[in-house]
Amino acid sequence: MSSRDIILIRHAHAESSTLGQDDMARALSATGIDEAKAAGAWLQQHGATPDRVLCSPAVRAKSTCDLIAAALGSATAREDVRIYEATPATLLRILDENADSRCLMLVGHNPGLEALVALLSEGASDSGRGMPPGAVAWLTIPHGDIEPGTAQVRHFWWP
Numbered sequence: 540m541s542s543r544d545i546i547l548i549r550h551a552h553a554e555s556s557t558l559g560q561d562d563m564a565r566a567l568s569a570t571g572i573d574e575a576k577a578a579g580a581w582l583q584q585h586g587a588t589p590d591r592v593l594c595s596p597a598v599r600a601k602s603t604c605d606l607i608a609a610a611l612g613s614a615t616a617r618e619d620v621r622i623y624e625a626t627p628a629t630l631l632r633i634l635d636e637n638a639d640s641r642c643l644m645l646v647g648h649n650p651g652l653e654a655l656v657a658l659l660s661e662g663a664s665d666s667g668r669g670m671p672p673g674a675v676a677w678l679t680i681p682h683g684d685i686e687p688g689t690a691q692v693r694h695f696w697w698p
């Protein structure tokens with residue numbers, strides 16, 4: 540199997556929650572909107588061409604995803620509720636289910652994303668360097684097999 544790219548993006552900065560507000564309903568802050576636009580521009584400048592886009596149904600993740608997809612002219616994102624509060628194991632299942640995608644972009648949340656990046660690139664989920672809001676981890680899986688320690692970090696960017 541040939542290599543495949545996985546672009547993992549943490550949602551950009553969100554507004555603080557208000558009393559009684561559902562966490563899923565938190566919107567991007569003005570800073571977050573700028574971060575998401577910057578991430579989209581950066582990905583476009585670096586030739587990102589995702590053929591499948593998945594995102595958490597949380598408003599802040601969907602908004603981040605929409606702004607990035609607009610910059611890339613990407614396919615419409617599919618929401619997957621499992622991405623919200625996902626563990627690395629859940630995220631691995633999602634990646635495996637989308638193994639036919641040559642370049643998969645996934646927009647989600649920490650701590651799951653930073654642990655997944657560490658697991659795929661370092662082989663251990665506790666050795667991560669973190670993913671600030673709006674961060675992009677662009678991984679290449681050399682032979683398409685998603686296993687711990689097999690990914691190469693092609694790019695790591697944050698606003």
